[in-house]
Amino acid sequence: MVKSLRISLAASAALAFSALPSAAQVSDDVVRIGVLGDLSGIYNDLSGKGAIEAVKMAAEDFGGTVLGKKIDVVSADHQNKPDVGAAKAREWFDTGGVDLINDLANSGVARAVAGVAREKKRHIIVNGASNMGITNELCSPYAIHYAYDAYSLAHGTGKAVVEQGGKTWFFLTVDFAFGIGLEQQVSNVVRANKGRVVGAARHPLATTDFSSYILQAQASKAEIIGIASTGADAVNAIKAAVEFGATKNQKLAALLLWIEDVHSLGLPAAQGLLLTNAWYWDMNEDTRKFAKRFFDRVGKMPNMAQAADYSSTMFYLNAVKAAGTDDPDKISAKMREMKVNDMFTKDGYVRADGRFVHDMYLWQVKTPAESKAPWDYLKPVATIPAEQAFQPLSESTCPLVKK
Amino acid sequence: MLVLLKRSLILAVVAALLAVPLMPHFIYPVFAMKVMCFALFACAYNLLLGHTGIVSFGHAAFFGTAAYVTGYAMRELGLPPEISIAAGVIGSAGLGAAIGALAIRRQGIYLAMITLALAQLVYFVFLQAEFTGAEDGMQEIPRGVLFGLIDLRSDFNLFYVVMALTGAGLWLVYRIVNSPFGEVLRAIREHEPRARSLGYAIEKYKILAFALSAGLSGLAGSLKCIVFQLASLTDVHWHMSGEVILMTLLGGMPTVFGPAIGAILVSALHHYFDALGAWVTIVIGLIFILCVLVFRRGVAGQLHHMLQERRPTAPSAERRNLKEGQHAQV
Amino acid sequence: MEIFGVPLQAFLGQIILGLVNGAFYAVLSLGLAIIFGLLRIVNFAHGAFFMAGAFVAFILGRHLNLGYWSSLLTVPVVVGLFGVLFERLFLRRIYGLDPIYGLLLTFGLVLVIEGGFRVAFGSSGHPFPSPPELRGVWNLGFMVLPVYRAFVIGVAIVVCLATWFIIEKTQVGAYLRAATERPDLTRAFGINVPLLLTLTYGSGVGLAAFAGVLAAPIQHVYPSMGSDLVIVVFAIVVIGGLGSIMGSAITSLGLGVIEGLTKVYYSQASTTVVFLVMALVLLLRPAGLFGREET
Secondary structure, three states, X not given: OHHHHHHHHHHHHHHHHHHHHHOOEOHHHEEEEEEEEOOOOOOOOOOHHHHHHHHHHHHHHOOOEEOOEEEEEEEEEOOOOHHHHHHHHHHHHHOOOEEEEEEOOOHHHHHHHHHHHHHHOOEEEEOOOOOHHHHOOOOOOOEEEOOOOHHHHXXXXXXXXXXXXXXXXXXXXXXXXXXXXXXXXXXXXXXHOOOEXXXXXXXXXXXXXXXXXXXXXXXXXXXXXXXXXXXXXHHHHHHHHHHOOHHHHOEEEEOOOOHHHHHHHOHHHHOOOEEEEOOOOOOOHHHHHHHHHHHHHHXXXXXXXXXXXXXXXXXXXXXXXXXXXXXXXXXXXXXXXXXXXXOOOOOEEEOOOXXXXXXXXXXXXXXXXXXXXXXXXXXXXXXXXXHHHOOOHHHOOOOOXXX | OHHHHHHHHHHHHHXXXXXXXXXXHHOXXXXXXXXXXXXXXXXXXXXXXXXXXXXXXXXXXXXXXXXXXXXXXXXXXXXXXXXXXXXXHHHHHHHHHHHHHHHOOOOHHHHHHHHHHHHHHHHHHHHHOHHHXXXXXXXXXXXXXXXXXXXXXXXXXXXXXXXXXXXXXXXXXXXXXXOHHHHHHHHHHHOHHHHHHOOOOHHHHHHHHHHHHHHHHHHHHHHHHHHXXXXXXXHOXXXXXXXXXXXXXXXXXXXXXXXXXHHHHHHHHHHXXXXXXXXXXXXXXXXXXXXXXXXXXXXXXXXXXXXXXXXXXXXXXXHHHHOOOOOOOO | OEEOOEEHHHHHHHHHHHHHHHHHHHHHHHHHHHHHHHHOOOOOOHHHHHHHHHHHHHHHHHHOOOOHHHHHHHHHHHHHHHHHHHHHHOHHHHOOOOHHHHHHHHHHHHHHHHHHXXXXXXXXXXXXXXXXXXXOXXXXXXXXXXXXXXXXXXXXXXXXXXXXHHHHHOHHHHHHHHHHHOHHHHHHOOOOHHHHHHHHHHHHHHHHHHHHHHHOOOOOEOOOOOOOHHHHHHHHHHHHOOOOHHHHHXXXXXXXXXXXXXXXXXXXXXXXXXXXXXXXXXHHOOOOOOOOOOO
């Protein structure tokens, strides 16, 4: 009796295995993509509804199904709390049948979720955060850092500004790991290009009055005031700099400025600012087409992270299709073979450490006279070629990089 | 009649407790563990708010300190979980005694402000300290092996450990409230000068209450740190202090375990409705308003009150205890 | 000449900027102090009303083309009326209870207001230009001072003095002070204390909104602009002594300066220093700097 049971079990197992290669394998009959973003807090506009819609658009444009299975998009709010984000990611991977988590605005959350993804062997794509840890100590075959990172921002804006003659720098840095990391990256670039950092002021997060710091920056006589913060902090810092006339003798370099921040500042205050972004809605016919569709759904223009949400979701789905399975390791291998050619970038590819390599762009904010329509804010200054835009693979501390 | 009611209540509590071990089978265990941590946190907080009449606006400091201490002990020092948790509890109890000793020199709203101020200083220390990783949090804390026997990396093992420790913590809260010491605390709440004139050294009682409340809050924080393998600034931010007040108020200040219900409701609201985004904030705000206006006894307090109303013979003393809004001093 | 490594001129500049911030705190803390003095309510929603003031000005500007000056006058009234409504419908029900309930009720209101603006206007901000008359800077020799900031100090001083005058020198103020001391007796004299409470709350909220409009051109307008402000301002009121109006105003300016100097010497702590001061003051002078010990 026992023996016959064993035999029948073995037989059925063999049957199951023999069925493997014949049909596309998708566990639980659905490919589920989770958008883990800030739906209620300060980064809501940068990620939030726009991120969810971008991923949904990608799923729809892909046809709604992959390998004959439905593509399902779910979303959750990490409330900018790493513990909440990590818990949600765990739950999604453990019981929610989520195959990929996208967006991940907020560095703390992205780091926490990267740890979970490595443990659970499921995919994440980071678009909303700049933390270098994703492609260094936290790297895994399952994490891709797609849109931008601290290195590319620092090297984009920092290098361009130094080359234009801005040799002495003063930093206004948000007193958070994010800001301090950005400041260090840019400082390295400045020093490497024979520039000098003459000082820095570290301000707490959510500082509303920057006048004191601007005064310090003016007293430093630095040619460049580097603003190592983002969102409301960066906007308030730039406003104060303009108000105190700092822009007459000094130049501002915003190290992470979003299109929404330019919108908040208004062109009279923002004009002339240099910034690095991976993508801008008015680059070419494809980007404009995407932006228009996005605008109709969300009511504002997409930023680089949201465009990357769309592009990276497409990329993932294409990899699933090419791999013929939702097995994370096979998809991971495919994603490292395929190239991305879409409205986000041309010939983008993923390196061993999970960095998605593509061109970055240096932009300048238009003057009110140059701007012809709402959201017509940026003009291109320079293209930072993909090979120079990101941390060289040789510097990555990621153990997956063979040295 | 009275006996019958009491029995049915006890039965209900026992049934609820029996259901807890089965929870991982139908609720996601990590979420269930989080809820237990907050339930303990809220009940510990209520030792001060509901039972001593002290409004602390800085309990996040105790919760978060324990989380960081435990995380540091486990990740940096490689200590086993039992010692790390003990370190967290002792650390936050000590901090509680220190903050309490300073804060109880004032009363009412001033006291609340001192606790807020000191908690903000604690927040600042953790923001600046190198090992906390600032806003990224202290991440990838190992869960370890309890007593060298129980591997906590398994969610199921951890669930029962968290359940046991939370249960022990709640039992301790219950014992404290129903001890002679708890009686003195209530006497202080009702009428401090009278308690003093009876010869009680009320400062000592208050400091001890602070330390106990902080220590148990710390236990909750340590457990949360192990569950999530993460200690972050949100644990010490003043919003966390606000959140625990909401849980306590919603659950029921006049009761012992009511705050746990509040913790369950608030966590569930965040968990199951988070896709609504900012609307959740609005809903929580409305609940706050509703609670204060019509629901000051909280869910458990209200139930208890309704049961009491049914019994016309209920001793009036008990009812006086339930009169809302008169327990704290200014 | 240098003071602790900072040139004297820069030092002077920082003190002036500290006073500008102190002026904001003064307008906000005045409202908070009056409300607590009379209603015994810790108005946690003060920061939310500050934000609402800025937002209403922005909305009026965008949809009704209302200019800065008209906004400065109408917005406090609009937001103040909302405050009146809130007092009548909600706050009124919890008078006489422990102040903690007032704090919790208004904390709930904060969540509703902030969440509401976030749902309606998004989380990132909107630009708000300063009035054309006040653009430009004055060169004081040791620093450049934007005209608008100087204007803020001036307005704040006027508002503080006007509030002081109303409370100390007018009939209404006399009623107010009487109601603060002994509401029961005041009522016995036939004075409509409930109305007084409503008006007080409305004016306090109006002052917060006024500060919001003042701040809009300096910052930009976004939903979280007031969320951390309230605990700072409340700390100031506590330091000054709850209920002491002049105490709050003076403390506001003092703290603005302390905060400004912290920004030079140890900028990371600039938002924490107020709590350090509060803890020290409360432990050394229990009723605050200018308050009286309450029984």
